[in-house]
Amino acid sequence: MASQSDQQFMLSDEQEAIRTAVREFGEEEIAPVAREYDESHEYPWDVVEKAAEADLVGPMVPIEYGGAGMDVLETAIVTEELWRADPGIGAAIDLMAFNSTLHVMKEYGTEEQKEEWFPGIAAGEKSIAIGISEPAHGSDVASIETRAEKDGDEWVINGNKMWISNGSVGDAVLLVTKTDPDAGYDGISTILVPLDADGVTTSKIDNKLGLHASDTAEIVFDDVRVPAENIVGEENRGWQYFNEAMAPARVQVAAQAVGAAQAALDAAIEYANEREQFGQHIGDFQAIRHKLAEMATNVEAARSLTYRAAGLYDAGEVRLSERFASMAKLFASDRGFEVADEAVQVFGGAGYVTDHPVERYLRDVRVTKIYEGTNEIQKEIIGGRLLGQ
């Protein structure tokens, strides 16, 4: 019988059932159309709609607002399996409801804001993007220049946001904006801005390396006016709110990388059992067997670290979970990219063309080293925490 500490490293029957359900959904609804969407660069509305019916959009939306009320570990399992089916479509589904946006709105939004947005998000009918990055400021968030100024009972917004997921297909952006330009991190607020407001212009960024099925956009705000009550939480406390949301958000990026890496490993194993050279399956060459062994070990290690970070957060160990979430994001994305690269190698020339999905996994997983804080920034965070800072 498993001891209590063993059980912490095993999924419950309910968590395994979530995995099985998402895997079946992925195999039936996502994998068969993955290449088509990668090539067309179309947004997969039909698949997103089916995912919402299966409770896979915004799984962490609380039950009282029509969501599935999942915790961080359960949400990570959903994300992992969606990305295992296909990272591009998986991203389109899981970016419908940003983990960090939902967290900030759940903790600091008004009842009216939750009632206005959460049921629609869970139904796959509404989506809120998150607008932090700008053309000139990515890692250095304290220097952002987008500005919201009070004018009577309205905010007037001017600025430019870059790389915004769901920016051209979403309904609103939770804008991370300066409300006190000289106060660094303490001068940032979060304001909900409808993307059809006068003065908002969105342009799809369509020349990405990967994740072709998911939407990324630049958004320009030119004297955009929104009601004062669109602020989420208190003025100038926005960055504190987002910091609190970073651990669960980074766990989800780690889960994305684990899912893509597992998909690449699965494909490589299947090919190694089929392809013959020198009169034998390539899987019978020690070079290939050892490659698969290292890939599988990296995938399992990344998964364990990801679940550990999620479990710490769900257990209320929030401060510790932040370091583990950065470690999981760093490790899973670096190893995920290596695993996808090795999968291409197992396929040889066939891995370099779109006939097989491994080249897509390699392109798609690459972004997990960049977004939700680059891996260089994760090392800064981990190092800082180790040094007690």
Ligand SMILES: Cc1cc2nc3c(=O)[nH]c(=O)nc-3n(C[C@H](O)[C@H](O)[C@H](O)COP(=O)(O)OP(=O)(O)OC[C@H]3O[C@@H](n4cnc5c(N)ncnc54)[C@H](O)[C@@H]3O)c2cc1C
């Ligand atoms: C597909 C995609 C989707 C995205 N979605 C969103 C979104 O929805 N919302 C959003 O707000 N943003 C989004 N982003 C933006 C993403 O979060 C940023 O690209 C990321 O934070 C890095 O910022 P940057 O691109 O400006 O790079 P920079 O900050 O300019 O960094 C360039 C390089 O310098 C390094 N560097 C910078 N500062 C340091 C430092 N202090 N120490 C060591 N190295 C450093 C970085 O690690 C990187 O290697 C998305 C990006 C992509 C590609």
